Amino acid sequence: MSNKLFALDIGTRSVVGIILSEQDGSYHVADLVTIEHKERSMIDGQIHNIVSVASVISEIKSILEERHGMLKKVSVAAAGRALKTMEGSMTIDIAGKPLFTPEDINRLELAAVQQAQQQLLSSAATADDYYYCVGYSVLHYKLDEDEIGSLIDQAGRTATAEVIATFLPRVVVESLLSALKRAGLEMEALTLEPIAAINVLIPPSMRRLNVALVDIGAGTSDIAITNNNTVVSYGMVPVAGDEITEALSNHYLLDFPVAEIAKRSLATEESITISDILGFEQQVPTSEVTAIIKPSIEKLASSIADEIKRLNQKSPQAVMVVGGGSLTPLLPKELSIRLDLPENRVGIRGLDALSEVTLSEGIFSTPALVTPIGIAIAARRAPIHYMSVTVNEKTIRLFELKEMTVGDALLAANIKARQLYGKPGMGISITLNGGRMMIPGEHGISSEILLNRKPASTKDFIMNGDEITLEPGKDGKDASVTIRDLIGEIQPIKVTIHGNKHTIVPSIECNGIPVGPDTLVEDRDEIVFSQSTKLNEVLEDLGMEPYIPFEVFVNNKRIRLDDWTPQFFIGNMPVPQDHPLRDGDEIKLGVHTPPTVGDIVATLDHSDQPTASITFNGEPVTIWSSGASILLNGEQVDNSAIVRPGDRLTIPKTAQRPFLFSDVFLFIDYSLPKNASSSYQLLRNGEPIGFNDSIFSGDALEIKFS
Known part of the structure; x- marks a missing residue:
């Protein structure tokens, strides 16, 4: 393998070509050529004029070939500013399901990522029809609408995953390939600019820390965040070095290139000499210029800080700033204020942080070199290629921006989230004794994922040539219940009243029609059931005279005479009118001799x-x-004289x-x-x-x- 590495950093304003040589794990920058675009060929990290960009690449290639021989392959990076970030969420019904497993959570996260992807596709901001998902982070898990730390082994009604996912438009990759091909170059490896910078500044051993890397270019500021041993989030804000240059240009009436030169001098000079568009030349103290552009610096710092906190949900432990815009005066201090971090936790990182990198004479160390050097090193350490896998016998090409998983392949194959779960059965809504009741259908059975014909999960890693098969899940059955299922077992009771045997059975009506307990319930049915066991209610249901108190009217005043009121007995024990009957009870009515007028008067x-x-x-x-x-x-x-109930006495x-x-x-x-x-x-x-x-x-x- 040749130890010569050729890399290109295709930026908004210029293209940087770099030649690195590797020796025993150390790298030497042998040559570097920077050429600015002749027209606005790049917008937000995407090549808009392939011919113009290819022309600049060809020019750099020719210069470097004269010094270092034939160059056929090159490593490039897709600009972080081309990444699209979108939040997504997915909620599923888990009522009555077994406890949540890690695979259930993986599939829920995948569904949330897909929902974010659908939002991206439907947004007016883009017309791209395909995206590579380069990573996502879970913002929140929720159980029954309340935030929870983990869903594993939880039970409830609903489970929700909210994620923030990052996507790279396919057109960005395709346009890079086209520009390289036109310039006579073959892509050796591809990476993302934030990953390139992280590869050289934040080694894997440091990625357990929550650190934000900010690459401030001309048109945009790219952000990548590490945590838990991986890169968890990417982002971009459309504010960068040009914002500062425009502030200088507007205040001092400078041509934009003149203002750019003046801005770069602020980092090293105590005063700068500027010539405005009218030809007047003046020397201005750096402190005065810094005061003029401070509002623009504060705006840039606020935009970056806000995006970091949105991606990370909080301030990180530290922030590293690279790129040409990192040399903007006061920027690290303003960032530390807005992120509520000590000033020593926000630092500009240049090549001095790379002990294994040396520079040829005439190449000066600046933070702007971090990304192009990182592209070359990333190409050697962690080259990214296309891989091909099959999903349900359909060939899918994946862009290896990270370790690819079964979930990534399912996303790329446009497998809908609903295909990962069996469809739940239809539920029904009924009214039971006046109360509304929802009866859910059965939960569907999750689909089975096979990787090379073996059961797998969505988190399993895949390799080139793997075969993925999705065995469809089974749909749940529609809700099907009988009235007996709803009200339980209500046994009839047998009683004897006045020597006659009676069976008291429950009363059940469905939509006003008497039905049996094994009747199937349908949607919107109104069910009323009861089983009266109180003595007086049973007598009424049987058409018998219920318990009637002995009452007469004396001088038009109603008087109740308990001594002559009929009394019911179970065995030898008198019982009240609302006494609940039990199976086997024998009820008799105690008979009294009617009272006389004298009895009542007494x-x-x-x-x-x-x-x-x-x-x-x-x-x-x-x-x-x-x-x-x-x-x-x-x-x-x-x-x-004999007195009967209801008689009227006048005394x-x-x-x-x-x-x-x-x-x-x-x-x-x-x-x-x-x-x-x-x-x-x-x-x-x-x-x-x-x-x-x-x-x-x-x-x-x-x-x-x-």
């Missing part, structure tokens, strides 16, 4: 009328004053008079004893008394026959 509150409590032949009797007859449903009755109020012995017979049902003689005696407290003699509360009355 239970009433006669606080507003005189009463007397006496005994008659040893039985207690309460009598009260009534100067008029009692009416039952409007008819005059005596105390022995008039009278003036107070003494109670007589004869009044007792209004409140009792007395019959003469059989074989009673015609001779009898009335006694009060053992003493004889007449029918119309007065009696008093507490008296003991008797009738004795001879």
